[in-house]
Amino acid sequence: MTDSRAPLDASSLAALLPDGSRVGPISVTGTTGSTNTDLADAFRADPGTADRTVLLAEEQVTARGRLGRRWSAPAGAQVIMSVLLRPSAGEVPPARLGELPLLIGVAVAEAARGTGVDARLKWPNDVVVLDGPAHGPGDDARPASPYGYRKLAGILVEAVSLDPAAVVVGVGLNASITAEEFARAGVEAGTSLAVEGATMQTVQDRRALAAAELSRILEVDRAWRDGGEALERLRHRYRELSATLGTRVRAELPGGERLTGTAVDLDGQGGLVVATDDGGRRTVTAGDVVHLRPVSGAGSTGAKD
Incomplete structure (x- = not known):
């Protein structure tokens, strides 16, 4: 059996991408602080850094999620x-930048779903599995999470430069982390493909998993740049996979303001468009929201937050 945490190899990963994939150089590092930071620094040092340059890491030790939250996982247990x-000048309207994390979410969720896991999307930037019995060894009796999902x-999508345009898309997908490892780390609402009973041959071969994820990210990038029907299909698919739309939510905003209502649209x-309890409608952005929780609970989950 393949060691699921064996180091990735850039050339063999690239060989698994579909023919015609428009990808830049791919490299793999062992331990780093943050692949997003590394790529952003590379661009700042050399504005000629190629479009669609890809960096993977076996382990991140100072990685950041949304709002600067920290997270970590055992080396080799994720696809990081x-x-x-680097869209060309005028290729992507600035207004379209805000939905890129959502569209990338579709790519990551579809890659996870390709392993047999019912991955869903929590607005704005998480891929989750809704509560239900786990399917990994010894995990059948796990308690419900505090939020209704794991x-x-x-x-994490970060704009590095507006002129020239440069955006870094970062993803951390939990592959082989076990329930015991989550428990030891004090992560009460995290899960992995292995815990959720993914097709184990896929999880064992992280190259195939990384290639599937990267190819979908590249497809999303093309649609994001080109617009038109492909972009509309992605937007529709996001709505189909959303674990947020149609549910009651509480948005915690800067300054202590709380907004409660039903998430109805994007x-x-x-x-996120929220039909508020006072009968109005209000749209909140990822930059506005400190936390977005189901009305029934609150807390912390692991992976990239």
Whole structure:
């Protein structure tokens, strides 16, 4: 059996991508602080860094999620990847940048679903599995999470430069982390493909998993840049996979403000439209929200948050 945490190899991963994939150089590092930071620094040092440059890491020790949250996992237990996107001048309207994390979420969720796991999307930047029995060895009796879902992957999209345009897309997908490892780390609402009973041959071969994820990210990037029907299909798929739309939520905003209501839609820039309890409607953006929780609970999940 393949060692699921064996080091990745860039050349063999690249060989698994579909023919015609428009990808830049791919490299793999062992331990790093943050692949997003590494790629951003590379671009700042050399603005000629190629479009769609890809960096993977076996382990991140000072990685950041949304709002600067920290997270970590055993080396080799995730697919940790960052991709530098450099759309040409005028190729992507600035208003479209805000929905990129949501669209990347579709790519990551679809890669996870390809392993047999029912991955869903929590607005704005998490891939989750809704509560239900786990399918990994010894995990059948796990308690319900505090939120009604467990976090499978997190996404962090950062604009590095506006002129020239440069965006770093970072993803951390939990592959082989066990329930025992989550428990030892004090992560009460995290999960992994292995815990959720993914097709084990896929989890064992992280190259295939990383290639599937990267190829879908590249597809999303093309649709994001090109617009049109492909982009509309992605937006529709996000709604189909959403674990947030149609549910009652509490948005915690800066300054201590709380907004409670039902998440009913997304606007054209990735903002969440909430039908508030006072009968109005309000759109919140990822930059506005400190926490977005189901009305029934609150807390922390692991992966990239």
